[in-house]
Amino acid sequence: MTLQELLRKRKKAILDRCLNLLFDTYPHDSVTLMKNQQNSFANPVGSTFRRELEIILDGLSEWADPGDLTPSLDAIVHIRAVQEFRPSGALAFMVHLKKAIREELQGMQTGPEHLDDLARLDLRIDELTFAAFDLYVACREKIAEIRVGEARAERDRLVRVVQAMTRGHGSRVTGHGEKS
Amino acid sequence: MADDKLKPEEILNVSYEPADRDWLTPTAVFRKGTYSYSAPLKHQKYLDLPNQREWNPADADWKLPENWKEIILEGMGRLLKRHRSFKLYLDICVRCGACADKCHYFLGSGDPKNMPVLRAELLRSVYRRYFTVAGKIFGRLAGARDLTEDVLKEWFYYFFQCSECRRCSIYCPYGIDTCEITMMARELLNLVGCNIQWVVEPASNCFRTGNHLGIPPHAFKQTFEFALDELKDLTGISIDAPINRKGAEILFVAPSADYFASPHWHTFLGYLMLFHEIGLDYTWSTYASEGGNFGLFHSSELAKRLNNKIYAEARRLGVKWILGGECGHMWRTIHQYMDTFNGPADFLEEPVSPITGTKFDNARSTKMVHITEFTADLIKHDKLKLDPARNDRWKVTFHDSCNPARAIGLFAEPRYILQNVCNHFFDMPENTIKEKTFCCGSGAGLGADENMEMRLRGGFPRAHAVKYVKEKHGVNMVSCLCAIDKASLPPLFEYWVPGVEVCGVHELVGNALVMKGETRTADLRGEPLAQAEEPTA
Ligand code: SF4
Numbered sequence: 001m002t003l004q005e006l007l008r009k010r011k012k013a014i015l016d017r018c019l020n021l022l023f024d025t026y027p028h029d030s031v032t033l034m035k036n037q038q039n040s041f042a043n044p045v046g047s048t049f050r051r052e053l054e055i056i057l058d059g060l061s062e063w064a065d066p067g068d069l070t071p072s073l074d075a076i077v078h079i080r081a082v083q084e085f086r087p088s089g090a091l092a093f094m095v096h097l098k099k100a101i102r103e104e105l106q107g108m109q110t111g112p113e114h115l116d117d118l119a120r121l122d123l124r125i126d127e128l129t130f131a132a133f134d135l136y137v138a139c140r141e142k143i144a145e146i147r148v149g150e151a152r153a154e155r156d157r158l159v160r161v162v163q164a165m166t167r168g169h170g171s172r173v174t175g176h177g178e179k180s
Numbered sequence: 181m182a183d184d185k186l187k188p189e190e191i192l193n194v195s196y197e198p199a200d201r202d203w204l205t206p207t208a209v210f211r212k213g214t215y216s217y218s219a220p221l222k223h224q225k226y227l228d229l230p231n232q233r234e235w236n237p238a239d240a241d242w243k244l245p246e247n248w249k250e251i252i253l254e255g256m257g258r259l260l261k262r263h264r265s266f267k268l269y270l271d272i273c274v275r276c277g278a279c280a281d282k283c284h285y286f287l288g289s290g291d292p293k294n295m296p297v298l299r300a301e302l303l304r305s306v307y308r309r310y311f312t313v314a315g316k317i318f319g320r321l322a323g324a325r326d327l328t329e330d331v332l333k334e335w336f337y338y339f340f341q342c343s344e345c346r347r348c349s350i351y352c353p354y355g356i357d358t359c360e361i362t363m364m365a366r367e368l369l370n371l372v373g374c375n376i377q378w379v380v381e382p383a384s385n386c387f388r389t390g391n392h393l394g395i396p397p398h399a400f401k402q403t404f405e406f407a408l409d410e411l412k413d414l415t416g417i418s419i420d421a422p423i424n425r426k427g428a429e430i431l432f433v434a435p436s437a438d439y440f441a442s443p444h445w446h447t448f449l450g451y452l453m454l455f456h457e458i459g460l461d462y463t464w465s466t467y468a469s470e471g472g473n474f475g476l477f478h479s480s481e482l483a484k485r486l487n488n489k490i491y492a493e494a495r496r497l498g499v500k501w502i503l504g505g506e507c508g509h510m511w512r513t514i515h516q517y518m519d520t521f522n523g524p525a526d527f528l529e530e531p532v533s534p535i536t537g538t539k540f541d542n543a544r545s546t547k548m549v550h551i552t553e554f555t556a557d558l559i560k561h562d563k564l565k566l567d568p569a570r571n572d573r574w575k576v577t578f579h580d581s582c583n584p585a586r587a588i589g590l591f592a593e594p595r596y597i598l599q600n601v602c603n604h605f606f607d608m609p610e611n612t613i614k615e616k617t618f619c620c621g622s623g624a625g626l627g628a629d630e631n632m633e634m635r636l637r638g639g640f641p642r643a644h645a646v647k648y649v650k651e652k653h654g655v656n657m658v659s660c661l662c663a664i665d666k667a668s669l670p671p672l673f674e675y676w677v678p679g680v681e682v683c684g685v686h687e688l689v690g691n692a693l694v695m696k697g698e699t700r701t702a703d704l705r706g707e708p709l710a711q712a713e714e715p716t717a
């Protein structure tokens with residue numbers, strides 16, 4: 001069996017292992033809900049992780065172009081980048097991915113014939129890890145940008161207030177007891 | 181993530197696991213991005229708040245008064261006597277967990293203390309310790325804990341992580357409203373001077389000038405000039421906007437963000453166009469120039485003080501009834517509290533639409549009608565000439581702002597309007613709208629930019645549903661009825677679903693409204709108008 005076939009065969013087990021490792025980065029009391037609730041809108045974080053990790057795993061086992069996997073990676077990174085993690089912790093799921101694949105393949109008959117492919121797979125995951133790092137930084141930059149944008153909107157609002165305070169009186173506003 | 185600096189020896193200490201502690205151990209960690217700044221001294225003074233001082237939640241020393249514990253416990257005793265619901269909510273929770281995964285902050289953060297049941301438990305545990313026999317005797321075994329400074333800090337952290345949206349309450353088989361527990365907790369925190377800038381400053385502004393933005397009457401008047409000039413350019417029509425006009429039939433009150441912030445401004449233009457077109461006999465007021473009520477996020481006392489001006493102004497101007505604009509918590513205050521705060525408004529008449537003759541029975545007691553009820557009724561009676569094709573560049577969905585949805589059950593009217601003023605309307609999935617709507621993540625005073633990460637976590641469930649309709653139907657506009665939403669949804673979508681914009685319902689009404697004598701080539705955002713071949717009447 002080629003590595004690709006092995007991965008395909010063990011996909012479900014690898015995905016579960018990987019998801020468990022990812023969910024385990026959250027406090028124990030939260031994990032049950034994140035794992036079990038199937039409705040995507042009732043469990044947006046858990047369902048996003050499940051969906052996107054599956055796409056990533058499929059892509060890896062099919063030797064997909066890493067570029068095709070970045071939207072999925074981005075969806076996960078977006079969530080992790082605003083949660084209570086240090087950058088290393090936020091991206092730990094990429095390390096977990098490698099770990100999950102290795103552990104799952106351990107019991108299988110992998111031999112010297114797989115070594116090249118395994119090395120290639122590792123390289124792919126490393127590439128994706130670097131991509132995840134870039135995406136993470138982009139998220140953090142976006143947050144900073146949004147904060148600047150809010151400050152700017154606040155300033156614009158104040159400018160409008162000041163303009164309104166300093167301009168002369170107009171005509172079409174009827175005021176103070178006048179009948180319109 | 182935190183941007184607190186790491187020490188060299190901490191850098192390699194990479195941990196992928198959470199620090200699990202039992203919930204009785206207080207754990208608030210004030211990391212930048214996840215909490216709001218404290219209220220500035222100036223505004224504490226304006227409102228004459230207790231324990232006035234400069235302080236910072238991230239500091240170890242909160243400069244609490246020496247007898248802070250007595251103050252809190254005494255306050256708790258008082259609130260328990262005053263609000264039967266509070267005592268009931270503390271007593272009857274069976275920890276069934278039905279509410280646990282219903283809070284958007286929990287869903288977005290995975291932090292168990294954001295489960296409504298645990299959020300309430302933070303306060304309930306102290307209640308047990310000091311106000312129940314079991315708690316006094318068995319302590320931790322009975323889920324009771326001492327009130328310590330760490331517990332107080334945890335209260336501050338988590339009760340300013342609840343947007344008082346009440347989503348959890350509709351899932352509780354006992355009707356426990358965790359929002360009300362948050363309200364009580366905030367009242368208690370106030371007693372020792374622990375409140376946030378984003379709540380206290382608008383409330384103090386409102387107290388001084390009549391609105392959250394602190395706009396004095398002459399600036400208020402001038403901003404109308406800007407709007408009317410803009411409308412003249414856009415429609416060719418000279419519109420009138422009466423202010424403080426005694427003897428008008430209707431007083432119109434909107435959130436002040438509508439006339440200064442963006443994208444609210446376009447909704448403001450929409451109101452002005454609509455009222456002009458139907459020839460409404462109405463007035464704006466510089467005194468009641470704020471529909472919103474940040475007092476509500478502070479204490480019932482302050483909410484009452486700020487709310488008072490609406491009836492006072494209605495009385496002074498001698499109007500018959502009151503019409504209210506697009507705002508979220510404003511409607512919560514009006515619908516649920518105004519009557520007992522400052523009513524009965526027996527000097528006003530039961531609202532009747534002067535255009536259609538419809539009696540708004542539902543507003544019999546408060547005498548205040550929501551603008552979407554009013555406009556939906558106009559459309560139903562065919563009183564408006566509308567060309568929905570003018571909104572054809574938008575594929576629209578509707579975000580039920582929590583308060584109009586859960587506090588007054590306003591589901592049908594805004595949808596009815598939207599379906600009449602645009603051709604492409606798509607609802608989000610059922611468990612994310614109407615009474616089950618998700619908050620924007622920034623309600624109840626949590627919309628400060630320093631709190632951005634928390635807002636992005638809390639807003640994720642909403643954004644996730646928007647993303648779904650964007651991918652499925654190409655939705656590019658989210659319409660809503662809340663001034664805070666209009667400010668907080670654009671940054672939320674910028675992060676989670678870029679390419680989706682935000683508007684008020686009356687912006688789209690303004691676009692679609694075919695006015696007598698108009699010359700229009702652009703919509704309210706100044707973009708070229710999509711014209712229908714045959715305008716539908
Ligand atoms: S934010 Fe809303 S859902 Fe969460 S605890 Fe508060 S009221 Fe309940």
Ligand code: SF4
Nearest residue numbers: 273275276277279352
């Ligand atoms: S749903 Fe109601 S009874 Fe059940 S845990 Fe939540 S608050 Fe308690």
Ligand code: SF4
Nearest residue numbers: 508582583620623664
């Ligand atoms: S800001 Fe809007 S969405 Fe958020 S709690 Fe208030 S009404 Fe709800």
